[in-house]
Amino acid sequence: xxxxxxxxxxxxxxxxxxxxxxxxxxxxxxxxxxxxxxxxxxxxxxxxxxxxxxxxxxxxxxxxxxxxxxxx
Numbered sequence: 542x543x544x545x546x547x548x549x550x551x552x553x554x555x556x557x558x559x560x561x562x563x564x565x566x567x568x569x570x571x572x573x574x575x576x577x578x579x580x581x582x583x584x585x586x587x588x589x590x591x592x593x594x595x596x597x598x599x600x601x602x603x604x605x606x607x608x609x610x611x612x613x
Contacts, residue, residue: 542567542575545587551594558590 542565547555552574559566564586565577578584596604 542577545574545576545591547574547591547595555590555594558593559587562586562590 545555549572552568552572556566556568556574559576564583567575569575576587578587592601
């Protein structure tokens with residue numbers, strides 16, 4: 542298990558999304574989020590979920606633009 546640093550306010554939403562993706566995780570009473578990353582795909586999914594909740598709108602737009610995702 543790896544401890545993922547996320548704001549406490551987003552921890553449960555991230556936890557539930559990871560559960561939906563069948564990524565093993567738990568929220569111990571110390572306020573942390575522990576995730577079992579078993580392969581590269583799992584690591585990418587965890588990163589994606591965390592970014593979805595903690596990145597600002599502008600950060601997400603910048604990320605899409607760097608990857609050509611806005612079709613400009």
